[in-house]
Amino acid sequence: MKTLTLKVTIEGGSSQLGIYYKLVKKEHASKPVQKKHSFEEVFNDLNGDYTLYIGGSNADSDKRRAIISLVFDDKEITLDKDLSYANPSIQKGKHIYAEYYFKA
Numbered sequence: 421m422k423t424l425t426l427k428v429t430i431e432g433g434s435s436q437l438g439i440y441y442k443l444v445k446k447e448h449a450s451k452p453v454q455k456k457h458s459f460e461e462v463f464n465d466l467n468g469d470y471t472l473y474i475g476g477s478n479a480d481s482d483k484r485r486a487i488i489s490l491v492f493d494d495k496e497i498t499l500d501k502d503l504s505y506a507n508p509s510i511q512k513g514k515h516i517y518a519e520y521y522f523k524a
Contacts, residue, residue: 421464421465421494422465422466422467422493422494422496422497422524423462423463423464423465423466423492423493423494424462424463424466424472424490424491424492424493424497424522424524425460425461425462425463425490425491425493426441426460426461426462426463426472426474426488426489426490427459427460427487427488427489427490427491428441428455428458428459428460428474428486428487428488429458429486429487430457430458430478430479430484430485430486431479431483431484431485431486431487432478432479432481432482432483432484432485433479433480433481433484434456434457434479435455435456435457435476435477435478435479436477436479436480437476437477438454438455438456438476438477439454439455439456439459439474439475439476439477439486439516440452440453440454440473440474440475440476441453441455441461441472441473441474441475442472442473443463443470443471443472444470444471444472444473445468445469445470446468446469454476466497466524467524468523468524469521469522469523470521470522470523470524471519471520471521472490472519472520472522473518473519474488474516474517474518474519474520475515475516475517475518476515476516477514477515477516478511478512478513478514478515478516480514484512484514485510485511485512486510486511486512486516487508487509487510487511488505488507488508488509488511488516488518489507489508489509490507490508490520490522492522494524496524497522497523497524498522498523499520499521499522500521500522500523503519503521504519504520504521504522505518505519505520507520
């Protein structure tokens with residue numbers, strides 16, 4: 421079973437507008453999901469080519485920081501490092517955004 425865990429940590433408060441993520445597999449996309457605080461989401465039984473989009477607002481403080489990281493539980497899942505954002509991605513601006521392309 422190929423599993424991916426998306427971890428988003430929000431520091432300095434909570435997201436005012438929310439953080440959205442969406443997992444897309446060729447012509448099949450999950451519904452967007454919104455969160456306001458730090459979270460972990462586990463995607464199970466992955467097989468194929470995927471794109472994972474994460475975006476939204478960061479905390480509304482001077483000490484804001486968002487950490488987006490992907491944890492692959494299977495060595496057969498490969499992240500396209502040329503097209504993907506850094507893993508982990510540390511973002512300090514008012515808005516956060518990251519894209520990840522991988523094959524499971």
